[in-house]
Amino acid sequence: MPKYNLSVNGKMVSVEADADTPLLWVLRDNLNLVGTKYGCGVAQCGACTVHIDGIAVRSCMLQVSRLANSKIVTIEGLSATGTHPVQQAWEELDVAQCGYCQVGQIMAAAALLKENPHPTDEQIDKEITNICRCGTQVRIRKAIHKAAQKIAAK
Amino acid sequence: MSTTTDFSRRQFLKVTAVTGGGMLIGFSLFNEANAAVDADVVFAPNAYIKIGIDGVVSLMAPNPEIGQGVKTSLPMLIAEELCVDWKKIRIEPAPLDTKFGNQGVGGSGSIRGRFTPLRQVGATAREMLIAAGAQKWSVPATECIAEEGMVIHKSSGKKLSYGELATLAATLPVPATAPLKNPKDFKFIGTRMRDVDAHAIATGKPLFGIDTRREGMLFAMVSRAPAYGKTLSSVDDTAARKVTGVVDVVKLANSVAVLATSTWAAKKGREALVIQWADTGKLENSADYTTSFKDLIAKGAPTPSRNDGDIDAVKAGASKILDVVYEVPPVSHGQMEPLNFFADVRDGKAELYGPTQVPESLRRQVAQQLKIPAENITIGMPRQGGGFGRKLQADNGVEAALISAAAKKPVQVQWTREDDMQNDFYRPAAMYQYRAAFADGKLLSWHQATAAINRGPRNDSYIAGSLANYRSEGQGLTSNIPTGAWRAPEHNTLGFAAESFMDEVCTELKKDPVAFRLEIFEKAKSQPVGRIGYSPDKFKKVVELVAAMSNWGKPSPGISRGFACWFSFGSYAAQVVEVKMVAGKPRIHKVYCAVDCGTVVNLSGAENQVQGAIIDGMGHAMFAKLTFVKGAAQETNFHSYKFLRLKDAPLDIEVKFVPSEDAPSGLGEPALPPIAAAVANALFAATGKRIRKMPFDMEMG
Numbered sequence: 001m002p003k004y005n006l007s008v009n010g011k012m013v014s015v016e017a018d019a020d021t022p023l024l025w026v027l028r029d030n031l032n033l034v035g036t037k038y039g040c041g042v043a044q045c046g047a048c049t050v051h052i053d054g055i056a057v058r059s060c061m062l063q064v065s066r067l068a069n070s071k072i073v074t075i076e077g078l079s080a081t082g083t084h085p086v087q088q089a090w091e092e093l094d095v096a097q098c099g100y101c102q103v104g105q106i107m108a109a110a111a112l113l114k115e116n117p118h119p120t121d122e123q124i125d126k127e128i129t130n131i132c133r134c135g136t137q138v139r140i141r142k143a144i145h146k147a148a149q150k151i152a153a154k
Numbered sequence: 155m156s157t158t159t160d161f162s163r164r165q166f167l168k169v170t171a172v173t174g175g176g177m178l179i180g181f182s183l184f185n186e187a188n189a190a191v192d193a194d195v196v197f198a199p200n201a202y203i204k205i206g207i208d209g210v211v212s213l214m215a216p217n218p219e220i221g222q223g224v225k226t227s228l229p230m231l232i233a234e235e236l237c238v239d240w241k242k243i244r245i246e247p248a249p250l251d252t253k254f255g256n257q258g259v260g261g262s263g264s265i266r267g268r269f270t271p272l273r274q275v276g277a278t279a280r281e282m283l284i285a286a287g288a289q290k291w292s293v294p295a296t297e298c299i300a301e302e303g304m305v306i307h308k309s310s311g312k313k314l315s316y317g318e319l320a321t322l323a324a325t326l327p328v329p330a331t332a333p334l335k336n337p338k339d340f341k342f343i344g345t346r347m348r349d350v351d352a353h354a355i356a357t358g359k360p361l362f363g364i365d366t367r368r369e370g371m372l373f374a375m376v377s378r379a380p381a382y383g384k385t386l387s388s389v390d391d392t393a394a395r396k397v398t399g400v401v402d403v404v405k406l407a408n409s410v411a412v413l414a415t416s417t418w419a420a421k422k423g424r425e426a427l428v429i430q431w432a433d434t435g436k437l438e439n440s441a442d443y444t445t446s447f448k449d450l451i452a453k454g455a456p457t458p459s460r461n462d463g464d465i466d467a468v469k470a471g472a473s474k475i476l477d478v479v480y481e482v483p484p485v486s487h488g489q490m491e492p493l494n495f496f497a498d499v500r501d502g503k504a505e506l507y508g509p510t511q512v513p514e515s516l517r518r519q520v521a522q523q524l525k526i527p528a529e530n531i532t533i534g535m536p537r538q539g540g541g542f543g544r545k546l547q548a549d550n551g552v553e554a555a556l557i558s559a560a561a562k563k564p565v566q567v568q569w570t571r572e573d574d575m576q577n578d579f580y581r582p583a584a585m586y587q588y589r590a591a592f593a594d595g596k597l598l599s600w601h602q603a604t605a606a607i608n609r610g611p612r613n614d615s616y617i618a619g620s621l622a623n624y625r626s627e628g629q630g631l632t633s634n635i636p637t638g639a640w641r642a643p644e645h646n647t648l649g650f651a652a653e654s655f656m657d658e659v660c661t662e663l664k665k666d667p668v669a670f671r672l673e674i675f676e677k678a679k680s681q682p683v684g685r686i687g688y689s690p691d692k693f694k695k696v697v698e699l700v701a702a703m704s705n706w707g708k709p710s711p712g713i714s715r716g717f718a719c720w721f722s723f724g725s726y727a728a729q730v731v732e733v734k735m736v737a738g739k740p741r742i743h744k745v746y747c748a749v750d751c752g753t754v755v756n757l758s759g760a761e762n763q764v765q766g767a768i769i770d771g772m773g774h775a776m777f778a779k780l781t782f783v784k785g786a787a788q789e790t791n792f793h794s795y796k797f798l799r800l801k802d803a804p805l806d807i808e809v810k811f812v813p814s815e816d817a818p819s820g821l822g823e824p825a826l827p828p829i830a831a832a833v834a835n836a837l838f839a840a841t842g843k844r845i846r847k848m849p850f851d852m853e854m855g
């Protein structure tokens with residue numbers, strides 16, 4: 001099996017995997033970074049969202065062989081102890097119900113706020129396309145605004 | 155340090171001996187992480203509470219968390235009466251054990267069933283700790299109170315922590331009864347409490363079944379029949395076994411499992427299987443349902459489920475008959491965490507860990523199928539990525555156990571989304587025909603004739619009981635495509651049809667929808683006809699509350715409103731949906747919801763459940779549809795099976811609960827049934843188009 005050197009959460013790691021293995025499964029099965037979730041495998045639900053060079057990307061269809069020069073950040077690397085403003089806002093507003101999709105939502109929101117520190121509702125609606133079946137969308141929108149305030153206050 | 159541990163372990167054993175040995179049985183079921191906590195436990199008066207000499211209070215969450223909030227709200231009930239500092243407690247998900255009573259989750263029942271028993275659990279332990287304090291100070295227990303993990307002697311102000319009292323409390327008799335708090339003294343119940351896993355969720359900790367990792371564990375994927383009506387004929391696994399990482403292939407009765415060292419290898423191995431499936435049953439097309447439903451309804455049910463007065467006689471003298479048909483398609487559960495289960499079945503023992511709403515049933519089925527005594531089967535339940543009724547079937551856990559038993563290896567069986575879509579117990583497709591007779595500007599009769607896949611609907615609109623002439627009849631259309639409970643079973647789509655029709659009746663009568671409901675409740679109260687399963691007064695209150703919240707009746711420029719209400723799982727929900735036209739298209743702007751669910755335990759969680767049920771119900775009404783062609787689901791994943799996304803969600807959902815000291819009623823489901831109608835009624839107000847079929851987006855064009 002081929003070997004790949006990847007930059008994950010600021011560290012270089014070496015993994016053995018088939019070239020077509022999606023990053024999602026490399027993270028979960030090879031690196032035991034299970035915060036990134038599997039939801040659909042077809043880049044629709046966004047539960048598997050990670051940052052590739054700072055951009056929110058769905059990792060379930062991203063082949064490991066194409067990531068040699070990319071900086072990959074997962075929820076485990078977003079902050080060491082949950083101190084990222086988006087994570088804090090999520091906790092403070094008690095966004096989650098089942099919680100399964102929320103890592104993907106948080107990663108998508110964090111990337112959005114990096115690009116656009118003060119998004120309007122319309123911009124949030126356009127950029128955050130992750131699915132949540134529990135129906136936490138109203139709190140998600142509020143948490144993104146709250147995180148934006150936190151970032152601005154820093 | 156080791157001396158302390160030894161001492162507390164001895165104490166622990168002594169306590170469990172004194173109190174009936176309950177915890178000792180539970181102890182063997184806990185994983186290693188919990189065992190470390192237990193080493194310092196000195197006071198465990200029952201299965202739910204453990205207090206250590208360090209003052210750490212551990213509370214068990216007896217029912218699994220599927221997103222309904224019970225891992226937080228159930229321990230809140232214990233903590234309320236135990237009088238502890240919420241910030242200092244630990245919460246552990248309970249493994250399956252008869253000591254914890256019914257550990258299933260469904261029917262919005264966990265809080266309903268446990269409200270008083272769990273408070274008693276907390277109150278009993280509190281009384282023992284108070285008794286221990288009183289004994290230490292040689293004062294009467296009546297002079298002592300408990301507060302935030304301390305027993306306090308009121309007159310002297312002396313205090314001892316629960317940790318300091320734990321050893322003595324453990325030697326005291328367990329009181330037969332313990333007084334419960336007056337609701338006005340509640341410190342936790344009714345407050346906003348953050349989900350106990352909020353931090354773990356936001357930091358991506360391994361909370362879910364899919365995150366299970368064990369020594370020597372293999373990952374498995376299963377090839378199941380590609381359509382209902384097909385069964386396994388033969389399999390050639392030569393190519394599959396050659397896939398790098400594939401370790402084993404196991405054939406079950408009607409499926410084939412591939413076991414590998416990674417999920418991806420298991421998936422590739424599965425793809426390499428060469429399987430012949432035989433057509434052994436009917437290969438159904440869901441497009442045929444409409445005709446079959448119509449035929450059934452036209453024939454009529456042999457016996458109506460309710461038949462007040464004489465709708466046929468009334469019809470003869472009617473000046474107008476409103477006769478309309480509503481229809482809903484089958485939908486999948488689509489819980490965000492695809493099914494999975496860990497199983498380790500070896501040497502006549504089984505360890506199971508994974509998402510289930512019915513652990514007792516799972517144990518029973520595994521015991522029966524693998525011929526393992528129930529006491530040799532342990533079941534642990536992680537936090538679950540949604541339930542919505544899918545896991546009321548234990549098929550995922552049973553299958554994992556069978557695979558592990560055959561392979562003699564620990565295995566994590568992972569379903570793909572496509573597996574979930576094709577192997578579900580769907581929300582049944584249904585048709586609802588409504589006929590109402592009118593004369594002299596009055597509603598004379600209401601006839602609900604329904605047909606649904608596999609089981610005829612049995613519930614009624616709340617109008618039953620307020621009207622002299624009412625009939626309802628439900629019939630099932632037998633199918634080999636399995637159906638099951640889907641959040642607010644039956645109510646979920648009946649609420650849509652009945653409350654939309656109610657709006658049509660109001661339009662016909664030129665009555666205000668809110669005023670008309672209030673008339674219904676007044677009649678149900680003053681001139682009831684037959685059985686009435688709800689409280690008209692309570693229903694009236696939620697309708698009035700949501701009307702006030704939404705400024706119902708006062709026009710707002712650019713806003714069109716729709717109203718609906720429903721009673722289910724013991725609770726009342728009334729909703730107003732506001733629609734705005736944006737670029738010529740209706741957009742759901744805001745939703746108001748008033749709920750009476752008795753006592754609210756966790757205000758944050760309760761509000762989240764209501765908001766979630768509204769978005770869930772709205773999203774499925776607008777977008778979700780499954781189509782079966784020759785027994786195979788055509789919408790195989792989320793590219794074609796559509797979900798509501800943020801852009802379709804209302805900007806705000808305002809929720810109010812009617813203040814109540816009544817025992818809690820259900821809350822995970824009751825806010826779902828009325829929302830589809832509230833949306834459809836608002837769309838009618840905005841566009842003049844009446845939607846009688848889900849999904850709405852296809853009807854709206």
